[in-house]
Amino acid sequence: RQVGLNTDESQEAGPQDLIIIVEAGFGDLSEAIIEQAAVMLTEKTTRTENNLDYRPRTLDTALGFLPDATLASISIPGEYAAMEASKCTARGLNVFLFSDNVSIDDEKSLKKSALDKNLLFMGPDCGTAYINGVALGFANIIQRGRIGCIAASGTGLQAVVCQIDRLGEGISHGIGVGGRDLSREVGGLMTTYSLDLLENDQETEVIILLSKPPHPSVVEELESICSKMSTPVVTCFPGTEIPGNTFTQAATLDEAATRAVGMLSGKPFEPCRFEDAAKIDRLLDAAGKVSEGKCVLGLFTGGTLAKEAQIILASELGSVANSLDEISEHVVVDLGDDQYTVGRPHPMIAPESRTEILLDLAAEESLESYGVLLVDMVLGNGSHLDPAQELAKSVETLRNQYGFSAHVVAAVIGTEDDPQDLVTQVKTLQDAGVAVFRTNSEAARYAAMLISAACRVRNLKEVK
Numbered sequence: 392r393q394v395g396l397n398t399d400e401s402q403e404a405g406p407q408d409l410i411i412i413v414e415a416g417f418g419d420l421s422e423a424i425i426e427q428a429a430v431m432l433t434e435k436t437t438r439t440e441n442n443l444d445y446r447p448r449t450l451d452t453a454l455g456f457l458p459d460a461t462l463a464s465i466s467i468p469g470e471y472a473a474m475e476a477s478k479c480t481a482r483g484l485n486v487f488l489f490s491d492n493v494s495i496d497d498e499k500s501l502k503k504s505a506l507d508k509n510l511l512f513m514g515p516d517c518g519t520a521y522i523n524g525v526a527l528g529f530a531n532i533i534q535r536g537r538i539g540c541i542a543a544s545g546t547g548l549q550a551v552v553c554q555i556d557r558l559g560e561g562i563s564h565g566i567g568v569g570g571r572d573l574s575r576e577v578g579g580l581m582t583t584y585s586l587d588l589l590e591n592d593q594e595t596e597v598i599i600l601l602s603k604p605p606h607p608s609v610v611e612e613l614e615s616i617c618s619k620m621s622t623p624v625v626t627c628f629p630g631t632e633i634p635g636n637t638f639t640q641a642a643t644l645d646e647a648a649t650r651a652v653g654m655l656s657g658k659p660f661e662p663c664r665f666e667d668a669a670k671i672d673r674l675l676d677a678a679g680k681v682s683e684g685k686c687v688l689g690l691f692t693g694g695t696l697a698k699e700a701q702i703i704l705a706s707e708l709g710s711v712a713n714s715l716d717e718i719s720e721h722v723v724v725d726l727g728d729d730q731y732t733v734g735r736p737h738p739m740i741a742p743e744s745r746t747e748i749l750l751d752l753a754a755e756e757s758l759e760s761y762g763v764l765l766v767d768m769v770l771g772n773g774s775h776l777d778p779a780q781e782l783a784k785s786v787e788t789l790r791n792q793y794g795f796s797a798h799v800v801a802a803v804i805g806t807e808d809d810p811q812d813l814v815t816q817v818k819t820l821q822d823a824g825v826a827v828f829r830t831n832s833e834a835a836r837y838a839a840m841l842i843s844a845a846c847r848v849r850n851l852k853e854v855k
Contacts, residue, residue, distance in 0.1 A: 406468075450478050462511075464527060466490055472515060473497040480505045480512065487527045488514030488569075491729065495576050498569065502580040511588075512581055513567045518545025521552070521565035528567075529739060531771035532808035536561020538651050539595035539622075541585045543570040543602045546693025546769055547644055549804055550831055551599060551627075554648035556806045557829065560655060563594040570694075573605035579612055586613075590620050597651045598624045601644065603698065604631040614638075625651045629695075630702045643832040644699060665833055671840070674826050678841065684762030684797050687711075687838050689723030690745050692738040696767045696802065696831045697725040703835040704765075708842060715748070723765070739769055742778045746785040753793040763798050765838045767831060768820075770805030770813060779803075779816040783823035798841050799825045802834035 401410045411428050415421035447453040463479040469492025479486050493515035505512035513520050520527040524535050533556045542548035548565050568581040589595045614637045617624045626638040627647040641647035650660050665671050691697035701723040705711045712722040726738045738744045752758050768778050789795035801820055805813045820827050828834040
């Protein structure tokens, strides 16, 4: 429907149906394509030892093909995910559960079952993990190293490991536990298990634990465990400061990475708002005229990145909304949230979804109050292969067709070994007039600076 290929027949399709729609220059070609698709769907793939195209249809068949498998990756609709995950733990498999919409009761039950068998259960809604050097889900290409990470789900972990990579270090493991693991209901079941695993892992010398704020009862449990550990723990719970000194606490994702790397090298942490102050001066000089907009609009593909940006902007500019319904004030939106992904791919896979929202807002004249557009761009396996080009085109369209004059600021999360080519992605954005930062916190701070500077200029004009 969104790409103009909807038909009367497709309207009648149910959840068990597959829709194949072909748009071609002439009828014979489209019919030939559909016939070939039918052949591909019905022909059987022969199972052989080296046939990578073979796709088993049941867990038992898969284990027959890979009897030594130790981990199952599950990405199916949430209503079926718990049942399939339960089958995997029953067969002694660690689980990486990408699926969301799993009830919290099912999550707790699944994790307890996994712990009974001494298994990892990552998820639900786990977007990224690194186990023994193997990347799962959305993942950046990074080197092995001495830092073990435990994270809620996806982009927060990606931001941390990319900063670790920039600083010349690597990770031993990156364990995703799901966004609700530190809730009162789940009680940190998989986080505490992961801490024990990393504490006893010979390759791990420092641990980073990052998540949205944990429930107080879980904090007490974490403090009790970490106080007895020999491996130092750096925590990042954005917007939350925990009393005491059991953990080394970091306010931002990049600070957590920097502190952990510093522990390995013996270099003390030196806080700074920007790692390259001269760059900020150059950017502010190049920013030129002050936009008429007074607010920041943040459109993010990563939930943790959106939350971090919201906290930073709120600390410097005041209240920040998290919904497009509040379009006349500072707002930061997670476009990867369920309400924006129903019936469409995640924006890390399909960045055009952000473009559609921007163009819709422009057509409604809803962008006029914004002086800064703040975005993230997460590279790596699983992500779109050229997200910068999509964003650059949307900025050009906004400027040429709608007179969009706001500054555009982007946090690019990636490494030089990612398939998108980090250098090319950054240059594409810079050529489009986008101010590019390698950390999310710096991008958010710079966005706040632009708005604050614009307000000062307007106030001076009003005084004169």
